[in-house]
């Protein structure tokens with residue numbers, strides 16, 4: 001029996017404390033529910049965990065068990081075999097590591113397919129690490145059709161030299177979800193499919209097996225979990241011979257000349273792990289699953305639809321991601337910079353994101369300096385959208401807010 005997505009604001013101390021706060025910026029990071037905060041605080045208050053030999057704590061707690069259970073929960077949530085899932089330090093950090101590994105094995109003339117709506121974290125590692133290695137990699141750019149990968153165009157990019165495609169599961173600007181299986185079927189099994197899942201986790205169903213992806217990376221902080229912790233699915237991880245990082249934890253012995261690595265995925269984990277983070281993120285996964293991920297996606301998409309109808313009915317509004325399923329409303333107010341709208345809204349305790357959103361290639365369908373991203377999650381309601389609508393409606397040219405000496409909201413101080 002799934003929990004109904006209703007009165008969810010009560011799950012968050014931040015929202016209970018700030019009754020007027022409307023948080024429309026979940027694509028940046030999600031709020032953290034009390035149950036997650038309680039779990040992680042409990043660990044720091046009462047356990048203090050780390051994996052080390054002869055620890056009083058390991059004997060008195062189920063640290064290792066809880067850690068494994070949590071990792072297992074994450075694996076199950078994305079339908080990954082346990083052997084193929086690794087804890088990481090977030091999407092960006094691991095993208096850099098994996099790109100280094102992949103490019104190391106490529107040759108001059110090999111091709112990589114990227115897209116211009118991708119987040120900087122899924123473009124800059126590729127371009128810069130290729131440059132650093134001095135490899136003459138050819139970058140090709142897929143086009144979009146109705147804000148998704150244009151499969152017909154994608155097909156025309158593929159040659160015998162195409163080795164990799166890296167793509168967002170869900171775009172952080174438009175919030176539109178790609179069909180990963182269709183992409184994989186278009187590029188075929190000989191091309192490695194890397195998925196930036198930063199916006200996928202906690203928002204949409206992830207099934208790495210059904211979608212036949214090779215890498216799926218995400219962070220915990222956008223899915224009710226801790227910052228700077230992430231997870232990666234790597235298909236057949238055991239086939240990777242050399243790890244990407246070196247140090248304590250992944251070796252069984254070494255001398256001046258050589259090192260012997262541990263077996264299995266242990267080979268890929270070095271340094272002190274975020275044990276409290278991994279364990280408490282298990283609570284976040286349980287939280288997501290208490291509603292059902294498909295219900296979450298549906299709920300958020302309905303909020304977007306509702307907001308699009310209301311905001312889109314106003315004069316001077318251009319909905320950028322019109323008529324598409326998404327949990328984000330991405331729009332412009334004609335003649336006004338997005339930042340001015342954002343400032344005006346923040347004065348009224350509504351938090352949105354404006355500007356580039358870490359996507360800096362020009363896009364013919366919108367202007368970055370004008371764009372406003374309203375990103376929804378389960379703690380948002382139609383009532384909040386109604387308030388947002390009233391404010392946009394009465395915002396005038398929004399410039400007035402810039403000259404107010406004492407903004408009402410403490411957020412702006």
Ligand SMILES: Cc1ncc(COP(=O)(O)O)c(C=O)c1O
Pocket residue numbers: 027028090091092093119121122168170171172196198199218219220230
């Ligand atoms: C699509 C996308 N990729 C990557 C990132 C970076 O993720 P992380 O914060 O886990 O490094 C973000 C975060 O905004 C994102 O939206």
